[in-house]
Amino acid sequence: MRIRHAAGLSAAVISAVVGLPLPAVAAEPAAVLYVKDHGSTCDDSGPGTRAIPFCTIQAAADRVLPGQTVEVAQSSYIEDVTVRHSGEPGKPITFRGAGRLGKSPDIPSISGPLRQPVKISGQHDIVFSGFDVPGFELDGVSRVELSGNWIEQENNAAVRPAVRITGPSDRVRVERSVVRGTSGGVTAGPGVTGTVIAGNDFVTVYGSSVSLTDAPGATITHNTTHTTWNTSVVLDLAGSSDHATITDNVVALGTVQVSAGSTAGTTLDYNTLRWPSADTYKWAGAVYRTPEDLLAATGQGKHDLNGYVQFDDAFWPLSVPKAATGPAAGTAIDSAGPQTPGTPAVDLLGHGAVDHPEVANTGPDSSYRDRGAYEVVGLQEVRLDARGTVHEAPTGPAPFTVELTATATDTWKTTLGYTFDFADGTDPVTSAEPTVRHTYTAPGDYRPKVTVTDGLGGSVTGELSWPVQAGEDKPLTASLAVDQDTSSDPLAVRAKVTTTSPWRISGYSFDFGDGPAKPNEGYFTERHVYAKPGTYTVKSTVTDDSGATVTSTRQVTVDYAPSGFTAITPTRIMDTRQPGSHYPRFGPGSTFDLDIRNRVSGSAGNLVPANATAVVINLTATQGTATSHLDVYPSAAARPATSNVNFGPGQDVANLVTVPVGPNGTVVIRNNSGYVHAVADVLGYFTAGSTDRFASVAPARLLDTRSDDNPLTSGSARRLKVAGAGGVPANATSAVLNVTATGSTSAGFVAAYPGGTQRPAAGSNLNTVPGRNIPNQVVVPLGADGSVELFTNAAATHLVVDVFGYYGPDGKGLFTPVTPSRLLDSRDSGPFGPSSSRTVGGVPAGATAAVVNLTATGTTEPTHLTAWATGTAKPGTSNLNASPGLDVPNHTTIPVDPQGRFDIANNSGTTHVIADLFGYYRNQ
Structure with a gap:
């Protein structure tokens, strides 16, 4: 092995000597990785730069290296975070949340759907600071610091402490954090050593604020425990948690307990016990009420005090003592002991030690640090404002001069000093006055700061909330963009x-x-x-x-988006007959804006979504006092020369209405003459995102109860199979039907609803009248078996049902509403004679079907009208049944030819016909 190593070394030296290229040296990793989940540039697979930050904290945690900092922008991060990488001694991995910890923490929050704690297992040299989290779980860690965090669990939802440390773990530091609403504060178990718990505010903790079992060498200092529930023990050293330090804490209520196995080498001193009780202390199993009792028996608690500490409601939920004087100042101010190793340099809010001017210093050598997590200060905050010297706004061309003014809140009324940092590289300026002027010579955005001192050790820093903007001296330019916003x-x-x-x-x-x-x-x-x-x-x-x-x-060109249909359970949104109705009875020429989005009182959510282009309503006129008509049109539009429901005195007349949705989800209903009550039921709506599209079919008759003389009778329902009949496929979701009541023996109503379902309360589609044929088009969802139910409360009535189309996944037609317009008024050109027909145009070319309101008027004998696409065979169905002396309307969906034309035929006698267009379908 030695020989191989030497040979490799020689080769490297030779390469250097002869000038051969050496391998490139890897670039130093960036010092900071950025996370910002809002904005269009974040990318979890990107570089994590300021320009292209990560979207999630976990993505950064999986990429971070020793010595790097993960800087997280303020936002709510809906995720669970696990730290899997370690830092190195002197080069920790740091997670830093942007913002400020206070009573309303303006810091990033981490909360997955199950509010899991941040987990660190087996790692070391980690700093996690400045986050709103539901908790931390640390297992087998070393040199981990948790500081400046807000740890809270909603409604005590999770039964776990704020910080759980399990062994073997050493040198974990939990400091300057707020713990609120958790099931326990900081807990540590066997194998955990050297834990530091310092400068924390334990607020409304359900259990002990600190609970250590067999966890020796802990430092518990400068904490405040305000309110605890379900326990009497606030600070608990159990098992063999020896050689601990418990100093400078404020215990508002509860017992400090040190087990017999934890007393060796343990120091307890300089604590304030706000509400002494019979068991204020439990030391080695013995109970002591007062510090004097504890001192006499154990030598511990020499400088502990039983005394009142008054918390300032202005800082709620934080447990900040009041800056009072005299006896009301309590025993925590200017009375802390010598600085225990591990004591934070500043308090939870960032204040250093401040000498209260009216409270005697009782710390060692007259020191004046306060006990607990907070330092009582007179100088509490400062606001920095800027204004231009020419115009008020701090914006202008460089060189640009601004006036900076610091406004400090100082309850002690001391002499203040001000140091201004202008953030442009120039030297800071110290002044006895709160206002200074400064000239920015180069273009840029600058965010100056001011530090205010009070001569008592107090200082506070404030930053300009909006930057000074010194720009280039160029003329004003403006560029306009306009986009349709259908949200x-x-x-x-x-x-x-x-x-x-x-x-x-x-x-x-x-x-x-x-x-x-x-x-x-x-x-x-x-x-x-x-x-x-x-x-x-x-x-x-x-x-x-x-x-x-x-x-x-x-x-800009705006138009209604082609839309698919969504059927809903018929829902009543207006009934002027009801006492206390938001909509009163209609008078002559009166109009009301009908809100079609919101449900009736007591129901949640929107009935019709905000992006709906049109709505389908069944509108009924009742108890009219004169011959009149109701007109429906989108709000804010001019009243069109169209009508929807024609009625006479005392008549109940219903008609389907398809109308574009106006601004803010409203449509206008107008009555022409006399007085009338109106009832409106929403049956469905059109949106661009709906998957149910329309398909017209050759009009076909599905039911005629006259054929076997089998009328519907009062309280009865008849099921009619629609899917699979008349060209309607099996997967259709809704059908467009024309329902005509004829031969009725009494006044009543007819309702159509999905087969196999309960009849809805707002389920009336048409009203029966003895001796008259009453038609109305209905759009009705199909039941699970593809059927509809037909119900009447009339004594008896025959029904004729014709199908004109359906909605479903096989459909191709999207609906485009139009501002209501009149296509035909035969009163201008002459009436329809017996068996006569006319071609009507005006529907946009390329449409496959049109939504038209037909009205017959001036009718001389009972008749019916039939409409069909020009150039196709006339069907054996009807669209409207007319009676002499009455104005009869009916909503129709009519197939049209490629040029947008349809034919209308009259059966008997003479009649005038009016056709109003409300929209059209075009295949997409």
């Missing part, structure tokens, strides 16, 4: 203007081309919802502090 409204856009200016932008204004401009002084983006599809010119106007103004324009 909450189908015709919404978001305009965003990007600017460059050395000055602050003082004003934004957006003109969306359909109304007055919208001033928006504080923000560079604006959302807008159009009332109808179209092409619009959007203009932005931007002004900066120098008075410069720039305008930009962009054209």
